[in-house]
Amino acid sequence: MADTITAPTFAPTIAPAEAPVESPSRPISDDGDHDRFAHYARKDDVTRSYVTGEAIVALCGKKWTPTRDPKGYPICPTCKERKEAGWKI
Numbered sequence: 001m002a003d004t005i006t007a008p009t010f011a012p013t014i015a016p017a018e019a020p021v022e023s024p025s026r027p028i029s030d031d032g033d034h035d036r037f038a039h040y041a042r043k044d045d046v047t048r049s050y051v052t053g054e055a056i057v058a059l060c061g062k063k064w065t066p067t068r069d070p071k072g073y074p075i076c077p078t079c080k081e082r083k084e085a086g087w088k089i
């Protein structure tokens with residue numbers, strides 16, 4: 001028969017419930033949160049939008065006005081995914 005190894009039994013350690021929880025780095029809000037992303041859009045549209053202030057449609061389907069410098073913003077995950085999948089706007 002197989003050897004029986006008797007491991008020492010440890011008393012189970014139960015972590016305290018008040019373990020520190022990492023707080024989200026940015027507040028989640030319904031309004032404007034997605035604007036913190038840089039979206040892919042047609043260059044012509046972006047240029048036009050800068051001039052006219054018109055909202056344009058991004059690759060992810062989001063309609064927004066790219067007024068801010070997209071540098072420093074993370075790329076919208078949906079836009080990125082779709083671009084990698086070969087989507088074209």
Ligand SMILES: [Zn+2]
Nearest residue numbers: 039060076079
């Ligand atoms: Zn997007």
